[in-house]
Each structure stands twice: as structure tokens, then as C-alpha cells.
Amino acid sequence: MSSLEIIDLKTHFPTPDGHVRAVDTITLSIMENETFGVIGETGCGKTVLGLSVMRLLPPTATIAGKIRYAGRNLLEVSEAEMRRVRGEEIAMILQNPTTSLNPVIRVGEQIAEAIRLHQGLNKRDAKKKAVEMLDAVKIPSPAERANEYPHEFSGGMKQRVMIAMGLACDPALIIADEPTKGLDVTIKAQIVELIQKVTEKKAMLLITHDLGVARELCDRIALMYAGELVEYAQIKEIFENPLHPYTRGFLGSLPDQGLVPIPGISPSLIELPDGCRFHPRCKYTTDVCKQKHPEMIEVAEGHFVRCFHA
Ligand SMILES: Nc1ncnc2c1ncn2[C@@H]1O[C@H](COP(=O)(O)OP(=O)(O)OP(=O)(O)O)[C@@H](O)[C@H]1O
Ligand SMILES: [Mg+2]
Numbered sequence: 001m002s003s004l005e006i007i008d009l010k011t012h013f014p015t016p017d018g019h020v021r022a023v024d025t026i027t028l029s030i031m032e033n034e035t036f037g038v039i040g041e042t043g044c045g046k047t048v049l050g051l052s053v054m055r056l057l058p059p060t061a062t063i064a065g066k067i068r069y070a071g072r073n074l075l076e077v078s079e080a081e082m083r084r085v086r087g088e089e090i091a092m093i094l095q096n097p098t099t100s101l102n103p104v105i106r107v108g109e110q111i112a113e114a115i116r117l118h119q120g121l122n123k124r125d126a127k128k129k130a131v132e133m134l135d136a137v138k139i140p141s142p143a144e145r146a147n148e149y150p151h152e153f154s155g156g157m158k159q160r161v162m163i164a165m166g167l168a169c170d171p172a173l174i175i176a177d178e179p180t181k182g183l184d185v186t187i188k189a190q191i192v193e194l195i196q197k198v199t200e201k202k203a204m205l206l207i208t209h210d211l212g213v214a215r216e217l218c219d220r221i222a223l224m225y226a227g228e229l230v231e232y233a234q235i236k237e238i239f240e241n242p243l244h245p246y247t248r249g250f251l252g253s254l255p256d257q258g259l260v261p262i263p264g265i266s267p268s269l270i271e272l273p274d275g276c277r278f279h280p281r282c283k284y285t286t287d288v289c290k291q292k293h294p295e296m297i298e299v300a301e302g303h304f305v306r307c308f309h310a
Helices: 046-054 079-089 107-119 123-136 155-167 185-198 211-217 235-240 245-252 287-291
Strands: 002-015 018-031 035-039 062-069 090-093 173-177 203-208 220-225 228-234 297-300 303-305
Touching: 002 046, 002 203, 018 046, 018 203, 018 228, 035 046, 035 211, 046 062, 046 090, 046 173, 046 203, 079 090, 079 107, 090 155, 107 123, 107 155, 123 155, 155 173, 155 185, 185 211, 203 211, 211 235, 220 235, 220 245, 228 235, 228 245, 235 245
Parallel strands: 035 203, 035 220, 090 173, 173 203
Antiparallel strands: 002 018, 002 062, 220 228, 228 303, 297 303
């Protein structure tokens, strides 16, 4: 059964320079127990996609489409109901732990506060639960560390705190935005293992640049380019049989493949190219690519690609 269904989602930001089409028609669904990865270059709209599901966008944003979760469209529920959803059903582990944690509040208190707000526990029980959560994410001496401030934690430890905070209310769906960014290899491996364990029976939308991390954690992945998905399939299928030129370029730009970056830069989300959004950077471009916007087509079971030449 699907946990989350995103249908024709468009999230735009009207700005003085123009209309930023950050998420521009995304449809995807995530099954219960599934980890679905979204991968793409910087600025393609990954974080905005996650924030749209949580409805944590600035008031200037316009959002259209449907986000179905547990029998309702989250874009239509009240703000009060949405607060409950954020506390109890869906958690987002934000991209940047340094700015997401409050520097002047002790770590244990920050987690306890989230628990108290959503689970109605008293202060003492919430604090106790916060320590349990720190223990669950393998922070040594959790009772003592709970009394420390964020700056006393290393990058990897802060990331664990973010995960503890996300899991504190036992959500069924987790949106993790670059949970391993900026961590060195050993710490990254530990965080990946931790995420794997704590999300075993949950649905997860994993946003990452890191194909290695995606490969370890995801059941399926989608490649996102300039606000839209260009290919998605089972993880194994993507690695063995990538079809979209962007996917191939992305796989080829892995450090262990010799790092051959895709030539050119992603388009501005204000002035998207006509036709296929990738055509200005694609070596297979023909006339049709410049004129028509390709639809997502299922080329093999469960393998979808948006390319005329796939
Ligand atoms: N509040 C906003 N107002 C205007 N534009 C915005 C706003 N928030 C994000 N954007 C734009 O939306 C686009 C998508 O941003 P987003 O943060 O989702 O990218 P991303 O894929 O997460 O990148 P990264 O990999 O660097 O985290 C960017 O062009 C960004 O500048
Ligand atoms: Mg981001």
C-alpha cells in the first residue's frame, strides 16, 4: 500500500526577478516500508519538494496539486491538523543540523520540547524520552550529553541528534534531506547504518546528492532535474540500466568512476528551456527535444523515463 502519494505537485516562488518553478509537476508515490530516493544536482528543487510535503514553505510560495497521505490531501487540511501531522505522522530531518538546532537550548530540552508538544507528556517524562532517543541513535552517555548545547556536538553527533528529534514522535513517514552531507566516510557509514535500522518499518523519502548512500538505503530512486523527475526505477535497475542521458551523466560523475561532470549548468528555474529541459546539455539532442516536452514513459516494468530517445 502506498504511504505517500504526490500528484502533479507544483511549488513556485514568485520573486521580483520572475517566477521560480522550483518543483514543477512532480508525481510519485512511496510505499509503506519503502525508501524512495530523490537525487539531483544542487538547486533542482529537492528540498522544496520535501518542504512542500510538510507544508513548511514561506508564505510567498504557491503550491498546487495533491499530496495524499493517510486518506487525505495534505494541501487541503487545516494548519492545526498539519501541525499534528508534523508532530505525529511525518517527520522531516532537515538539511542543515547546525542551523536547525537552537544554539542556546540544551540538546535534550530541544528533543523533549518536541515530544511534549506532540505527545502531551509532562516535562519529566519528555526529558526521559529524549534521553532514550539519544541512546537509540547511539550517542554515548546520553543522560549527560542531553544537558549539553549543540556546539558541544561534532557534525556526526549533531546529525544523530537531528535523527533522534525526527524519530521522537514515532512517525510512519520520514523525509530525510541530505542526512549525510558534510560527514567524513566513517561517520557517514555509521549514519547510513543508523538510518537503515531506525527506518526499517517506515516509509522514507531520502533526498541526497550521494549515490553511494542512495544505493545502500533506497529501494527505488528518482533523478530530478530542473524541478521535475526525469527517471525512476528500482535502485538496481537504475545502476544497471540507466536510460536518461542525465542519469547516465550523474552516474558517470561518481568519484569512483573518475568524476566526469555533466557539461554545462542546470537551467534557471525562472526561464526553463522549451522542449526537454535537459536538451541544452544533452549530446543526443535532436529537433524534437528542442520543441516538445517529453512525457514520463514506462519503458520496462516500474522503470519510467522522460526522454524521446530512451
Ligand atoms: N523561498 C524561496 N524563494 C525563492 N526561491 C526559492 C526559495 N526557496 C528555494 N528557492 C529556489 O528553488 C530552487 C530549488 O531549491 P532547493 O533548495 O529545493 O534545491 P535543492 O535541490 O535542495 O539544492 P541543494 O542540493 O543545494 O540542497 C532554487 O533555485 C532555489 O533558489
Ligand atoms: Mg536541498
